[in-house]
Amino acid sequence: EFKECFSLYDKKQKGKIQASDLMAVMRCLGASPTPGEVQRHLHLHKIDRNAELDFSTFLNIMYRQMKQEEPEREILTALSMIDRQKRGIITVSELRAKLTRLGEKLSEEEGILQFKDVPIAPHLLISFLIFLSSQIWDQIWEAGKDL
Incomplete structure (x- = not known):
């Protein structure tokens, strides 16, 4: 290539x-x-x-x-900056909100679509590291390369 x-x-x-x-x-x-x-x-x-x-x-x-x-490290750093309690976790709804309001802003629909295949309720917590190793991150990264 x-x-x-x-x-x-x-x-x-x-x-x-x-x-x-x-x-x-x-x-x-x-x-x-x-x-x-x-x-x-x-x-x-x-x-x-x-x-x-x-x-x-x-x-x-x-x-x-x-x-x-190293986009994964940049994302992990950004997530760590909003993690006031320094626990390395974020609620799915808060993560969705950050994705729709920061950086390359996603619409509400795009934010919801990013999570459609993930069996996690919005009020549940997700580890930063699990997020970065998930399909969601791969989808967001691939979509961002076309911008």
Whole structure:
């Protein structure tokens, strides 16, 4: 998948892409780098914004970016910030409310749909770690990659 996407941007068919296309290629593969992060990656590899980079360098950059993003850790950190009692749990109704009001806001319908296959009553508690290892998280993560 990485090679295929990289090749789409290899306009001269020389096994290299323009540094200016790096963000587009990374996003094509599901990463979410900021312009500053892309600039840091290029600087780290001593690549000028107008230069080219080969596939090996691209793989190194993607590895660093994906390792840096770690969405599960970011979500766990965000959930921990709203856990006043530091118990590592949240009610399903509160989790649904957070998903519909924070970040990439989900509509009420989307919030309910995320939980339709989960046999947990709204007043019950769910562990943060169970949430992150569940189908719900996978569905939310996949939906968010298309935004």
